Amino acid sequence: MSYSVKVIDHYENPRNVGTFAKEDDGVGTGMVGAPACGDVMKLQIKVNKAGVIEDAKFKTYGCGSAIASSSLVTEWVKGKTVDQALAIKNTEIAEELALPPVKIHCSILAEDAIKAAVADYKKKHGE
Amino acid sequence: MKLPIYLDYSATTPVDPRVAEKMIPYLCEHFGNPASRSHSFGWVADAAVEEAREQVAALVGADPKEIVWTSGATESNNLAIKGAANFYAGTKGKHIITVKTEHKAVLDTVREMERQGFEATYLDVKEDGLLDLEVFKAAIRPDTVLASVMFVNNEVGVIQPIAELGEICREKGIIFHVDAAQATGKVEIDLSKLKVDLMSFCAHKTYGPKGIGALYVRRKPRIRLEAQMHGGGHERGFRSGTLPTHQIVGMGECFRLAKEEMAEENIRIAALRDRLLNGLKEMEATFVNGDLEHRVAHNLNISFAYVEGESMIMAIKDLAVSSGSACTSASLEPSYVLRALGRDDELAHSSIRFSIGRFTTEEEIDYAIKLLNVKVGKLRELSPLWDMYKEGIDLSTVQWAAH
Amino acid sequence: MFQPVYLDHNATTPLDPAVLAAMMPWLENQFGNASSRHEYGRAARRAIDEARQQVATAVNAHPTEVVFTSGGSEANNLFLKGAAASLKPSGIALSVIEHPCILKPAAQLARQGWQIQSVTVDGAGSVDFSSFTDALAYKPQLFSFMMANNETGVIQDVAKLASAARATGGWFHSDAVQALGKLAINFRALNAAGVHALTLSAHKAYGPKGAAALILDKRVELQPLIAGGGHERGLRSGTENVAAIVGFGVAAELAAKRLAEQTEQLAKWRESLECGIVALGGQVFGTDAPRLANTSYFAFADIDGETLVGKLDRAGFAVASGAACSSANPEASHVLRAMSVPSEMARGAVRVSLGRANSQSQIDEFINALQATIKNLQGLTAIAA
Numbered sequence: 001m002s003y004s005v006k007v008i009d010h011y012e013n014p015r016n017v018g019t020f021a022k023e024d025d026g027v028g029t030g031m032v033g034a035p036a037c038g039d040v041m042k043l044q045i046k047v048n049k050a051g052v053i054e055d056a057k058f059k060t061y062g063c064g065s066a067i068a069s070s071s072l073v074t075e076w077v078k079g080k081t082v083d084q085a086l087a088i089k090n091t092e093i094a095e096e097l098a099l100p101p102v103k104i105h106c107s108i109l110a111e112d113a114i115k116a117a118v119a120d121y122k123k124k125h126g127e
Numbered sequence: 128m129k130l131p132i133y134l135d136y137s138a139t140t141p142v143d144p145r146v147a148e149k150m151i152p153y154l155c156e157h158f159g160n161p162a163s164r165s166h167s168f169g170w171v172a173d174a175a176v177e178e179a180r181e182q183v184a185a186l187v188g189a190d191p192k193e194i195v196w197t198s199g200a201t202e203s204n205n206l207a208i209k210g211a212a213n214f215y216a217g218t219k220g221k222h223i224i225t226v227k228t229e230h231k232a233v234l235d236t237v238r239e240m241e242r243q244g245f246e247a248t249y250l251d252v253k254e255d256g257l258l259d260l261e262v263f264k265a266a267i268r269p270d271t272v273l274a275s276v277m278f279v280n281n282e283v284g285v286i287q288p289i290a291e292l293g294e295i296c297r298e299k300g301i302i303f304h305v306d307a308a309q310a311t312g313k314v315e316i317d318l319s320k321l322k323v324d325l326m327s328f329c330a331h332k333t334y335g336p337k338g339i340g341a342l343y344v345r346r347k348p349r350i351r352l353e354a355q356m357h358g359g360g361h362e363r364g365f366r367s368g369t370l371p372t373h374q375i376v377g378m379g380e381c382f383r384l385a386k387e388e389m390a391e392e393n394i395r396i397a398a399l400r401d402r403l404l405n406g407l408k409e410m411e412a413t414f415v416n417g418d419l420e421h422r423v424a425h426n427l428n429i430s431f432a433y434v435e436g437e438s439m440i441m442a443i444k445d446l447a448v449s450s451g452s453a454c455t456s457a458s459l460e461p462s463y464v465l466r467a468l469g470r471d472d473e474l475a476h477s478s479i480r481f482s483i484g485r486f487t488t489e490e491e492i493d494y495a496i497k498l499l500n501v502k503v504g505k506l507r508e509l510s511p512l513w514d515m516y517k518e519g520i521d522l523s524t525v526q527w528a529a530h
Numbered sequence: 531m532f533q534p535v536y537l538d539h540n541a542t543t544p545l546d547p548a549v550l551a552a553m554m555p556w557l558e559n560q561f562g563n564a565s566s567r568h569e570y571g572r573a574a575r576r577a578i579d580e581a582r583q584q585v586a587t588a589v590n591a592h593p594t595e596v597v598f599t600s601g602g603s604e605a606n607n608l609f610l611k612g613a614a615a616s617l618k619p620s621g622i623a624l625s626v627i628e629h630p631c632i633l634k635p636a637a638q639l640a641r642q643g644w645q646i647q648s649v650t651v652d653g654a655g656s657v658d659f660s661s662f663t664d665a666l667a668y669k670p671q672l673f674s675f676m677m678a679n680n681e682t683g684v685i686q687d688v689a690k691l692a693s694a695a696r697a698t699g700g701w702f703h704s705d706a707v708q709a710l711g712k713l714a715i716n717f718r719a720l721n722a723a724g725v726h727a728l729t730l731s732a733h734k735a736y737g738p739k740g741a742a743a744l745i746l747d748k749r750v751e752l753q754p755l756i757a758g759g760g761h762e763r764g765l766r767s768g769t770e771n772v773a774a775i776v777g778f779g780v781a782a783e784l785a786a787k788r789l790a791e792q793t794e795q796l797a798k799w800r801e802s803l804e805c806g807i808v809a810l811g812g813q814v815f816g817t818d819a820p821r822l823a824n825t826s827y828f829a830f831a832d833i834d835g836e837t838l839v840g841k842l843d844r845a846g847f848a849v850a851s852g853a854a855c856s857s858a859n860p861e862a863s864h865v866l867r868a869m870s871v872p873s874e875m876a877r878g879a880v881r882v883s884l885g886r887a888n889s890q891s892q893i894d895e896f897i898n899a900l901q902a903t904i905k906n907l908q909g910l911t912a913i914a915a
Contacts, residue, residue, distance in 0.1 A: 150557065199769060440568075
C-alpha cells in the first residue's frame with residue numbers, strides 16, 4: 001500500500017486527537033463505522049453560540065487513510081458554521097489526501113462522521 | 128542492526144550462506160541437464176540430484192526412493208491430493224477430509240476436487256487451533272478416500288497430532304497426506320514411524336532456495352498417484368520436467384543442516400520467542416492466538432485488541448512481519464485461520480504473526496518489544512474502541528452505524 | 531580439472547555470467563516472499579515485475595501476457611490441460627514430432643474423450659501442410675506445433691499454420707522452448723496471425739533451470755494446474771522462484787540482444803562442422819528445411835549412435851544421441867521415424883548443438899575426434915563382418 005505524503009503526515013502527526021464531554025450542550029458527537037469492517041470514527045464538534053464550530057476532536061480505529069481522513073476533517077470544520085461543515089464532500093477529502101481507489105470508503109466515512117456529529121448537535125438543540 | 132527487522136521466517140527464509148555456496152557450482156561449471164545420459168555434464172548433475180534426495184530423505188526418516196522433486200510445497204500438495212484422490216476414487220470413494228485452517232494450496236485443491244465431483248468435509252479446529260481427534264474420527268465415512276492435515280500451521284504455528292491421525296487413517300484404510308512445509312527443521316519428522324502416506328516439503332521455509340520442493344510418496348505400503356505433469360517421464364513418471372539441479376542441491380544442503388542443527392537451534396529460538404512473549408504480555412487486552420504448548424518455537428501470533436491491523440503494520444514498519452498469511456495479505460480480509468480459531472473479526476484484523484528464525488538476535492527482539500509497546504499505546508490513544516473498553520462498555524452490545 | 535567440450539546446448543545451456551550476477555542478490559541478502567507486504571516482499575515483487583517486463587520485451591508481448599512457471603514442461607502441460615479443462619472435449623491437432631511434454635499430456639486428454647489429430651512431417655522434418663489441412667476438417671479446438679524441433683532444429687512456419695487454423699476458432703499454442711535466443715520471436719505478430727500461446731524456458735537460453743513462461747493471449751480461458759494462493763493471476767499458484775525468474779528476465783533480454791550476431795557465428799561454425807561430417811560420409815538430417823543455426827543432427831551408416839556418443843564423450847566432447855529427456859530410452863527417435871528415416875540409420879543419430887561459448891578450434895578438434903572414432907568403429911565393424 002503506497003500512501004501519499006499527506007496521509008503519512010496526518011497518520012504520524014494526527015491533529016486534534018481527543019474527546020469532549022459528550023453531554024456538554026455545545027458538543028455534537030458522531031460515531032460511524034463498525035469494528036467488523038475495520039474502521040470506526042468518532043468525531044466531536046464544539047459549537048459556539050453563533051453556530052460556528054470553534055473546535056473539533058476525533059478518535060479513529062482504522063487504517064492510515066481512515067486516521068488521516070478524520071484528522072483532516074477536524075481541521076476543515078473548524079471555523080465553519082454547522083451548515084457549511086455539512087457541505088464538505090468526501091471527494092474533496094479523497095482529493096486532498098490523494099487516496100487510492102480502495103481507500104475511498106475512508107473519505108466517505110469521514111463525511112458521514114461530520115453529518116452524524118452535526119445531527120447530534122442539532123438534535124440537542126431541537127432542530 | 129538492519130531495519131526493517133525480519134520477523135517473517137514463516138513466509139520465507141533467507142538462503143543460508145552455506146547453502147548458497149553449495150548451489151553456485153551447479154549454476155556455473157556443473158550446469159548439465161541431469162537427464163543427459165551421454166556425457167559427464169549430465170552425470171555430475173544427476174549425482175548431485177541423487178545426493179540431495181538422500182539428504183532430504185534423511186531428515187524425515189524416509190527412503191530416497193520415496194522422494195519426488197517438485198517446484199514447491201504448493202505443487203506437492205496439488206500432486207498429492209489430486210494424484211491420490213483421482214487414482215483411488217474408483218476403489219475407495221470420493222470423499223475427502225481436510226481442516227479449515229489448512230494452507231490455501233490444500234483448501235483450493237480440495238475445492239477443485241469438489242468441482243470434479245468429490246465431496247469434502249472441512250473440519251473445525253478447537254479454540255487453541257488443534258484438531259480434535261474425535262471430530263476427525265466422526266467425519267470419516269465408508270467412502271473417505273483421503274485426509275489432508277497440515278503438520279504445523281503457517282499462521283499460528285500449532286502442531287497437529289499427526290501420529291495419532293496417522294494411526295486412525297491407516298486403520299480405516301484412508302490415504303493420509305500431510306503438508307509439512309512449515310515443519311521441517313522445527314519438529315522431528317520420522318516417516319519410518321509416522322503412518323503418513325504422502326508428505327509435502329519445500330526448501331524456502333528451511334533456509335533453502337525458492338522454486339524447489341518435494342513430495343514423499345510411501346513405498347510400503349505402496350501409494351500410487353496419477354501424475355499431474357506429463358512429459359519426459361522424470362521422477363519415475365510422477366513429475367516430468369527438467370530438474371533444476373542447483374535448487375535441488377540447495378534443498379538437500381538446507382535439509383542436511385536442519386538435521387544437524389535443529390535440536391540446538393530450536394532451543395535458542397524458543398528462548399527468543401519467550402523473550403518476545405514476556406515483553407508483550409504485560410500489555411493490556413493482548414491475546415496469544417493458538418496453543419502455546421503444541422507449537423513450534425518459531426511462531427508467536429498475537430492479537431492487539433482495539434488496534435486496527437493495517438494501521439498497526441504501518442506503525443511498526445521497522446518490523447517485517449505479517450498479518451494473516453503471506454499469500455493472502457494483499458487482501459484486506461481478516462485471516463480465515465484466526466476466524467476458524469473463533470477469534471472475532473476485530474481480533475483477527477489486529478493480529479500480527481511474528482516468526483523467528485536462524486538469524487534473529489536478542490537485540491532485534493528487544494527492539495521489537497520496545498517499538499510495539501510504544502506504537503500500540505499510541506494507536507490505542509487514537510482508538511475510540513479503546514476508550515469504550517476503558518469505560519467498561521461491552522463492544523458486542525453496541526449498535527454500530529453501518530456504512 | 532579437465533572439462534569436456536560442451537556441444538549439447540539444446541539439452542541445457544551454461545548460465546551466462548551476467549545472469550548469475552543478477553541472480554546472486556536473490557540467493558543472498560534479498561530473500562523476501564513476493565507476496566509479503568513489507569519491504570523484503572515488495573523488493574521481490576518489483577524484481578519479478580521487472581523480469582516479466584524483460585521477458586515480454588524479448589518476445590514482443592505485453593507483461594500481463596507472461597505467466598511464470600517452473601519449467602517448459604509445466605508451461606506446456608498448463609496450456610494443454612488448462613485450456614482443455616475450459617472446453618468440451620473435441621480435437622487436438624499436434625505434429626507427431628512434438629516434445630513428450632506435449633504428446634503425453636495430449637495422450638492424457640485422449641483418455642478424457644479428446645481426439646488427437648496427428649499431423650505428419652515430410653522427410654526434411656517440416657510439418658506436412660496437406661496433413662495439417664486434413665486435420666482442420668475435424669475442427670480441432672486445440673493446436674500445438676513447436677516452433678523449432680529439439681532434435682533436428684527444424685523450424686516450423688507457425689504463423690502459416692496458425693493462420694490456416696483460424697477458421698476453426700481453436701486455440702493455437704507453440705512450444706518455443708528451443709527458439710528463444712535462436713530465432714526472432716514476435717508474439718504480437720504471431721498473435722495477429724492466430725497464435726494464442728507460446729512456451730519459453732530460461733535454461734535453454736543461458737538462464738537458470740527452474741524458470742519458464744507461458745506467453746498467453748488473455749482471451750484464452752485456462753484452468754490452473756496448480757491451485758493455491760492465487761499467484762500469477764490465479765493461473766499458477768506457489769511462492770515465486772524470485773532468483774530464477776530474475777535470471778530468466780536477464781537471459782531473455784540478452785537472448786534478444788545477441789540474436790543476430792550469435793546466429794551468424796553459430797551458422798558459420800555449423801557449416802564447417804557439417805562439411806566435416808559429410809566429408810566423413812555422414813548423413814545430416816533436416817538439411818532441406820530451415821533449421822536453427824546451432825543444431826546438427828546426423829548419423830553414419832552402420833554406426834550405433836549410443837556407441838558413437840560414448841566414444842566421443844571419452845574423447846572429450848559432450849554430445850547427445852537424442853533428446854535429453856528420453857536419452858535413457860533406447861528406442862529410436864520418434865522424430866526421425868516421423869521423417870521416414872530408416873531405423874538402422876535412426877539408431878545412429880547423434881545431435882550436436884552449439885552454443886555461444888564454442889569456438890572454431892573446438893569444431894576442428896571435434897571433427898578430428900569424430901574422424902578417429904568413426905575409423906575405429908568402422909574398423910571394428912569390418913573385423914566383426
